[in-house]
Structure formats: C-alpha cells, structure tokens
Amino acid sequence: MNNYTIDITPKKHLLDINFKEIWLYRDLLYMFIKRSIITVYKQTILGPIWFIVQPLMTTAMYVLVFGQIAKISTDGLPQVLFYLSGIVIWNYFSESFNQTAHTFTTNAQIFGKVYFPRLIIPLAEITSGLIKFFIQFSFFIIIYLYFIFSGNTIIQPNWTLALVPVYIVLMAGIGLAAGLIFSSLTTKYRDLNHLLTFGIQLLMYATPVIYPVSTIPEKYKIFIQANPLTPILEGFKYAFLGAGHFSWDALAYSGGFMVILLFFGIIIFHQTERNFIDTV
Amino acid sequence: MSQPIIKIENLSKLYRLGEVGTGTLSHDLNRWWKTKILRKEDPYSKIGTVNDRTQIAQKGEHVWALRDINLELQAGDVLGIIGKNGAGKSTLLKLLSQVTSPSTGRIRARGRMASLLEVGTGFHPEMTGRENIYMNGTIMGMRKAEITSKLDEIVDFSGVAKYLDTPVKRYSSGMTVRLGFAIAAHLEPEILVVDEVLAVGDAEFQKKAIGKMQDVSKSYGRTVLFVSHNMAAVKSLCKSGMVLINGSKGFEGNITEAIDFYQNNNALATNENNHWEFGNAAENDNIRVDSIKINPLNGTTLDISSGVQITIDFFNKIKDITEDLTFEIVSKDDVLVFHHGFVFAKDQNSKLGKHKITAIIPAHLLNANMYSMNLLFGQSQRYVLFKQDHICAFEIENIPMENNMSILPGVVRPAITYALECHG
Missing domain, CATH: 2.70.50.60 (abc- transporter (atp binding component) like domain)
Incomplete structure (x- = not known):
C-alpha cells in the first residue's frame, strides 16, 4: 500500500499545476468573491451605487477636458458614449490587474497560516471584478439605449456585438496574467509597487480609451497597434457604436498574447507561491 | 506494522538571515549562474551554520532552521513537539502545512491534513460570525455543505450563539478564539497539526479545547501533531514526543522521557563525577x-x-x-x-x-x-x-523530611526551626 495523497518535496515541475485541486476548493472561491463584494458596501450609505459614481464622474471630466478643451475627435460619436464605453471596459482591465497584482502582499497573513491553492485569490478577484463590471456595464447600456431611442443615427450597432463576451474574457485574461506576474515579482522586489499605479495610468494613454485609433498620425500607429489591448478597446466600441475598426487578425493577436502571457503568469505565480512566505 | 500515515524523510529548511532587500537581484543572479549554469553548490548556503540564535548573525548568512528530520507516525499517534524558542518547531509545522516548501527532503502523508497555526484564519471583521464560519471553514478545506451540516455543533461548541449574526469586529478576543477553534475542531481531518493556539482563551476553554483534541485522537483514531511550551498540556494530550534542538531531532520517544530529556537538555548534560x-x-x-x-x-x-x-x-x-x-x-x-x-x-x-x-x-x-x-x-x-x-x-539528591519520602515541592528547602507552645 503506497497511496500517499500528500507529497511535499522541495521542487516541483514547472508545469505541475493542480487544477483539480482548484476545483475541489470551488466553495472557497465563492466565499472569497462574496467576501470582497460584501465588505465593499458594509457601513456605506450608497452601497453598490459607488460603482457607478466613479465612471460617471470620470466621463464628465473627460468630456470637459478631452472633449471640450483639447477637442480630441471621437469619430463624430457622442462624447458621453465614446468615453463611457472606453472607461467601462478599461476599468475592468485595470481593476483586474491592480487587484491581482497585490495578491501576495495583501494576503500574506492568510498565506502564512494555511494552505489552499493560491490561484483561488486572483481568480476570486477577477470574478468579483466582473460583478462590478456588469454594474457599470448596465449603467452604460441605459445611457446607450437612451441615445438610440432619442433618434441618434450616427450610432450603428452591428453583428460584432456577439463578440462582446470575448472582449470581456480577453480583458480579464490579460489583466489576470499581468497581475500574476506582478504579484510574483513584488514579493521580492517591492520597487515594482511604485511602478504599478502610474504604469496602469500610462498604459491607458497608450491604449485608445479616450481617442480613436483613426486620429493617430500614420507613423505612430504601429506602436498603438502593437498594444494587445488596442483591438479589444476598438472592437468593443465598434460593436456598440459602429465607428472605428474591426479585424479578425487584430483580435487573434490579442488572443494569442493573452494565452502566452497567462501561461507564463501561472508558471511564475506557481513557483512563487511555494516559498514566498520566506521572502515577503 | 502498517504503512505510516505521515512519513518525513531528511527534511531540511534553509533560511537566509539579515535583511532581504538591496542586493538581492545580484545575489539571485549570482546564485542562478553558479547553480544552474555552472552546476556548482549554492554559493550562499555554504556559510549555513547550525541554527543557534544566541550567536550573532553574519550578514547574508544562511541558516538551517531544520536539518535532516526523519519521522514516521502511525494513524492515531499523538505526537508532542517540544523545544526552545527557535528550535525549529514552527518551521516544521509550516512545512507540514505547506505554507512554505522544504529545502531538501520529503513529506508524504495520507488523507486530509489540516493545520491550526492560528485560529480564525481569514476572519473578516466586517462579516458576521455566521459568514466567518463559512469563510474560515472553506479556507481550511471544508465544503460548504459540510459546514452547513455541522453549523449547529460549531455554534454550540463555541458558545457564541447569541452573536452569530453580529460582525466579528464586535466580538471580544476570547469569543473570536472560541469561534475559530470551534470551526477547527469540527474539521475532521485524518491529520491535525496544532500550534500553540491554546495559549489564548480562558482556563475553561483551554480545558475544553484539550478535551476535544483528546477526543479526536482517541475516539476517531486521528493523528495529531501538537506543538506547545505548556508541558502539562503536552503531557496530558500526547503519547509520544519529539524534542528539537537547534533544528535537529534531539530525542524521540515516550512523552514523559521526551519532556525529561528536554528539561535536562535545557540544563546541558550532567557529568558523572561532576x-x-x-x-x-x-x-x-x-x-x-x-x-x-x-x-x-x-x-x-x-x-x-x-x-x-x-x-x-x-x-x-x-x-x-x-x-x-x-x-x-x-x-x-x-x-x-x-x-x-x-x-x-x-x-x-x-x-x-x-x-x-x-x-x-x-x-x-x-x-x-x-x-x-x-x-x-x-x-x-x-x-x-x-x-x-x-x-x-x-x-x-533528596533527603526525606520525617517520614515523607517524596520530594517536597518548591525551589528551596531551607532548614526551618520551629517552636511549639501548647497549652492543652
């Protein structure tokens, strides 16, 4: 009889990731999601409405600064819709990235005391982020429908609306992968935390959130298009608003990028989780 | 003898002393170069010495917190792990709980292993007692349905039924510990690893907790590994004991002998003719x-x-x-x-x-x-x-006092002179 169920050794194979174990801990995943949702609006008056206030205020500010003062083109689309759609999908990415990037540092206390598949935490973060995203997304839909029914003819929704779930998955996947890599590196090199906040901010300007790709001068276009987030932002806006550009190649590029980044992210994360408590 | 439920072979853990900060990237690159490319020994572990916290640490020195531990436990064994502060007890528990991984060696075990390095891990102050029972229970590896079926027992054991729907931040620290331990006590793992969590809570609760652990090992044949400085608790709970000295196993055997060994060792070896x-x-x-x-x-x-x-x-x-x-x-x-x-x-x-x-x-x-x-x-x-x-x-050596052959309690035994005046 040699049926040991637990085997702890110094080194594990790079690809030895126990996905079955994550499935066994699915109730924990649920509890973490519940925890992060509940605790946000305990002892607040507005509760989940706060999720809407943020994109609302940001859109108002963008309309004022980029739309009215800087007069950046929105391809003729209503500025409110253009900015709001960009902010809503971008927020989901930056939220996923930011939350998962702090996995090890914010949960060091728990990780130091008990074992469970660590990947549960970032998975819970992106899932609870998804709930927040849907609240903001519904808000966008309401504003969107208002424009449609008030007879705006520039807006042309089209069949690529069917790809919206794909865009959401891509955003979650890239945010998760980047967050996994970041969280693994920050356990040892704390400097990266300083980079994170303004890094995400800068990345937003390198992504067509507040401007359409069509306004970029030809010689810089290649840099913006090299950004794997560009096709997602463009595709999302194209689906709802009809302006901009859609191509399968660009989408495949983003998808490929996500798969590779996620692959490395999970490997690095998995290697870090085994000993991070000694270095944190 | 049947297959052991836990088998630990040549287990060691290397820790780095001093601050982990500047220079780590260059150290890491250096180590990576030496070990992975040149296939040499780790340049930083060579200076690794025996874990003796009384010696002043050299900068960047590595230390063996645990060295070459071998151990086999059968189902139903209750092992007490004792040793001075820094002897490696907590490191061993951390390795067993998979919080960190060993530097060398291997641990194999059968069945579900739960570790209680702390009670109430994952408790969120804003959530109610009920929500936290689910939170903590699932962190320890229980399924939701399992918790639901035991909820009444847990609440009963913890004695906080009245506060079940109150946020935990309003609990006293004793209540939090009671609730945390109650959840852990109902885990029903095959192997239970317990750190000195019983130090908190009042005397009545400690008694209850030790009783529960005895129950778990005796009636259900579960294996318990228990770390404590409280010799009385260790003695009443454990059948066998292991003494750790500076990261190595100093003694293993019967619990009474282990405690004696620990206490004598604390006093260093005696010498026959002094x-x-x-x-x-x-x-x-x-x-x-x-x-x-x-x-x-x-x-x-x-x-x-x-x-x-x-x-x-x-x-x-x-x-x-x-x-x-x-x-x-x-x-x-x-x-x-x-x-x-x-x-x-x-x-x-x-x-x-x-x-x-x-x-x-x-x-x-x-x-x-x-x-x-x-x-x-x-x-x-x-x-x-x-x-x-x-x-x-x-x-x-003892000298009997009158007809009392046993050693009298107390640190000193002065010669006291008494005087009696009896007016009977």
Missing part, C-alpha cells in the same frame, strides 16, 4: 574557563544537607580592571533560583594568569532537583566580559 574540563570550549578574548568541579561540602553525595562546593579554574586575559565572577543557578523547570557574584579583583587590580575561585552554597538551601549553572564574568559589575549559559549541571 568535573568538567573545557579545553578551549569556554573561551573568548577575555576569559578561558579551564575546569569546573562540583563537590559536596560534607560527606560524599550531593544532597540537601551536604552543601555544594563549586570550584572554578580559569585563565584571566585582562589586567588592571575591576573584575567579578557571577553565577546563576537555574532549576530544571527553568526557574532562576539565585544570581550571585564575587568581585575578585577590586580597584582595577586584575592580573593575568590562572585563578581558582571556590564558591560554597550552604546546606539546606537547594531543594532536591536538577540544576544548571550560568557563568558570567563582568567588569566593574556593569560590562559582560564572558557569559555562558548552562555551562554545567548537577543534581541534588
């Missing part, structure tokens, strides 16, 4: 202790009425200072009996060379017990020139 020659084992830049002899003042055996004569031969390396010799007598259970000194060189007239000092502890002072001695040399009764704890140890 005569220690140190060579250069007890030497520093100021002092070299050559030998210590401990003899009865009267008679041939060290007992309560014999008195103790301690003779210390040493070589003094500093001249022209005011110098003293101080010694402490510590009992087996780590109680400091006294601290006493002798200024042997007054007015800065210390001399180089050999010295012999004899100290006499009067008869009828020390009770029958095992004692160890800490030896210090000081300058001007302020600066420590030399210090060695547990430098030697000796035992005082």
